[in-house]
Amino acid sequence: MAKQKHIYICNCCGSTYSKWIGQCEGCNEWNTLVEEASENSPTGLGKLATAKGNIITLSALKGDEEILPRMISKIGEFDRVTGGGLVHGSAILIGGDPGIGKSTIVLQAVSKLAGNNVSTVYISGEESVAQVRMRAERLGLSDSTVSLASETNLRDILATLTKGKCPDVVVIDSIQTMYADTIESAPGSVSQVRTCAQELIRFAKKKNVCVILVGHVTKDGQIAGPRVLEHMVDTVLYFEGDRGHQFRILRAVKNRFGGTDEIGVFEMGELGLTEVPNPSALFLGDRDGDVIGAAVFAGMEGSRPMLVEIQALVAQSSLGTPRRAVVGWDSARLAMIIAVLDARCGLGLGAFDIYLNVAGGLKISEPAADLAVAAALISSLSGDPIAKETIIFGEIALSGEIRPVGQADSRLKEAQKLGFSQAFIPSKLNHKNKKIKIAELDQLIKLVDIIAPNLE
Numbered sequence: 001m002a003k004q005k006h007i008y009i010c011n012c013c014g015s016t017y018s019k020w021i022g023q024c025e026g027c028n029e030w031n032t033l034v035e036e037a038s039e040n041s042p043t044g045l046g047k048l049a050t051a052k053g054n055i056i057t058l059s060a061l062k063g064d065e066e067i068l069p070r071m072i073s074k075i076g077e078f079d080r081v082t083g084g085g086l087v088h089g090s091a092i093l094i095g096g097d098p099g100i101g102k103s104t105i106v107l108q109a110v111s112k113l114a115g116n117n118v119s120t121v122y123i124s125g126e127e128s129v130a131q132v133r134m135r136a137e138r139l140g141l142s143d144s145t146v147s148l149a150s151e152t153n154l155r156d157i158l159a160t161l162t163k164g165k166c167p168d169v170v171v172i173d174s175i176q177t178m179y180a181d182t183i184e185s186a187p188g189s190v191s192q193v194r195t196c197a198q199e200l201i202r203f204a205k206k207k208n209v210c211v212i213l214v215g216h217v218t219k220d221g222q223i224a225g226p227r228v229l230e231h232m233v234d235t236v237l238y239f240e241g242d243r244g245h246q247f248r249i250l251r252a253v254k255n256r257f258g259g260t261d262e263i264g265v266f267e268m269g270e271l272g273l274t275e276v277p278n279p280s281a282l283f284l285g286d287r288d289g290d291v292i293g294a295a296v297f298a299g300m301e302g303s304r305p306m307l308v309e310i311q312a313l314v315a316q317s318s319l320g321t322p323r324r325a326v327v328g329w330d331s332a333r334l335a336m337i338i339a340v341l342d343a344r345c346g347l348g349l350g351a352f353d354i355y356l357n358v359a360g361g362l363k364i365s366e367p368a369a370d371l372a373v374a375a376a377l378i379s380s381l382s383g384d385p386i387a388k389e390t391i392i393f394g395e396i397a398l399s400g401e402i403r404p405v406g407q408a409d410s411r412l413k414e415a416q417k418l419g420f421s422q423a424f425i426p427s428k429l430n431h432k433n434k435k436i437k438i439a440e441l442d443q444l445i446k447l448v449d450i451i452a453p454n455l456e
Contacts, residue, residue, distance in 0.1 A: 008033040009190040014228040022264060036191050051332060072208065073112040077265060077275040078105065080235060080304075081250050081260015086113070086169060089208040091201045093175075093230065095215040096239030101248050102214050103127075104272050105239065108172050110212075111144035119167040120145075125152040139272040152187065154180045154196050158203055166207045170332060172200060173214040175229075195249065197229050241361055246283070248273060249362065252302070262302035280307040280418055283360040290388050292307060293380030296420070297372035298391040298411035300365060305407070305414035307391065309359040310369065312376035317353040329359025329373065330365065337374050337396060344400030345445050347381060347455070368405040370396040371424065375451060380386030382452030387422060391415040394426040400444040401428045412436055424450070 008017045008035055015026035023030050070085030079085050081093070096102045103124075110120040124132055129148050136142050147167070151157055157178075161170060172178060179187040186192070195212065204211040213233065230236050236254040241247055250264040265279035276282050284296065284307055292313045298305065310329075317323065326334050334356055341347045356373065358364055371394035379386050386392075387455040391410055396405040404426045412423060412433040420436065424447065427440040441447055448455060 006035050009036050011190060014194065019407055022366060034190060035056055036185050036189060048080050071113055071118050072116065073109045073110055074116065075112055075275055076277065077250065078109050081252045081262050081264040082235065083255050085255045086210045088210060089205050090210050090235065091204050091233040092212045092235040092237065093215055093233040094212065094237045094239060095217045097217060100239045100241055101268060101273055102239050103173055105250065105266065106173065106212060106214060106270055107141065108139060110146050110169055110171055110222045113169055114145045119170060121147045122163065122171045123151055123157060124150045124173045126174060152177050152179055154178050154199060158199065161203065166209050169212065171212045176215045176216050177421045193229060197232055200449065201232055213249040240363060247361055251375045253365045259302055263304065280414060283308045283362060290385035292383055292385045293376055293427050295372045295375040295379065295386050296391045297369050298393045299366050300410065305410045307414060307418060308362050310372050310376050311357045311359060312378060312380045313355040314349065314380040315353045317351060317440045322351060325355045328363050329356060329369065334373065337370055340396055340398060341374060341377065345448050349377065349381065367395040368393045370394065370404060371447065375424065375447060378448055378451045384452045384456040386451060389420050390422040391420050392424040396444055402441050402444060409433060414427060
């Protein structure tokens with residue numbers, strides 16, 4: 001009997017190796033190789049390269065095919081993130097931490113679609129049919145015409161879906177529990193996840209069915225399995241949020257049929273996830289009076305303006321190396337802002353413990369938050385509060401210059417709608433808003449003079 005051969009596959013990029021090495025040469029990641037049984041398939045075309053293949057049909061770029069309308073779930077935040085609804089023949093991957101609400105939002109979405117005469121199938125590999133029914137009853141969705149099944153064998157699933165008329169939407173919860181009987185490795189392995197996803201995507205394209213794959217994430221927040229999985233699907237959505245907060249954010253990081261970086265905001269309650277049509281008011285909460293160390297940032301999440309409070313605490317340090325704690329922002333960018341405030345404004349923040357928090361559990365990656373972070377730090381250091389009706393946005397350069405950012409009108413319009421009357425923004429910024437008092441700044445030192453004129 002021939003000895004079973006094993007190969008090593010990178011979890012991130014899918015590169016294969018005959019022996020284990022510490023660093024993947026394909027993506028330069030460390031300790032990402034896992035051992036798998038060889039599939040006994042050729043690594044290249046081999047003899048197929050010289051054999052005669054079938055001639056494929058080439059088509060013109062312009063065609064007369066009927067374009068089916070998007071399938072609208074009528075959950076406004078979900079439809080916003082998907083680009084205006086689900087597209088026939090697309091594959092969507094939804095990832096998120098355990099217990100964040102992935103299965104809940106998917107079940108709510110397909111139940112709404114079923115109510116709009118969309119044929120839907122929900123296949124769970126983690127729960128029995130009775131358990132899914134219990135969740136549907138808790139969410140008030142028991143009367144929905146969603147077809148349920150509990151199965152992990154991919155061959156049986158595809159055979160069932162292709163028998164008779166194919167459904168419009170199929171949910172696989174989760175892709176890590178599916179297995180193909182042609183692969184010897186266990187469910188959840190790199191080979192199984194890649195093969196099952198590839199077959200389901202091929203089914204979606206061939207039968208013009210929208211397939212929604214629910215995926216687990218690793219401790220680093222990445223979707224478990226090979227990173228190539230994200231390249232295979234059409235849309236990748238991440239469900240974010242701290243389980244200590246009731247807010248959940250559905251973020252699109254890839255979308256072939258819509259804009260990226262769009263977010264949908266939901267609130268977790270007893271009846272599942274409810275959409276939040278005005279997240280700015282929710283994240284700001286009740287702000288009573290002027291607060292020291294707090295600044296309101298007018299940001300953009302995709303095409304949506306969003307106001308969020310940034311909180312900073314500057315405290316005397318008893319340690320040789322002062323502590324830096326950041327929640328919801330990039331710690332490296334905070335270090336840069338501190339260095340600029342020290343070098344260009346002479347504040348001496350490097351000797352203090354600094355804590356920074358974005359209220360509501362939101363994560364911000366936009367450089368336009370630099371100015372709001374600097375304002376919160378200056379306010380906390382000096383003890384001078386920032387007026388609560390003030391919004392701030394702008395990017396800070398290493399020279400201390402404040403640089404313009406895009407979509408200023410949308411940011412100012414959102415602030416005006418919520419009752420803000422003053423804004424600190426970069427100079428030379430084209431905007432049409434005449435109802436908010438604007439303070440245009442070109443250097444960071446001018447922000448220090450405005451917030452804390454007596455700070456030495």
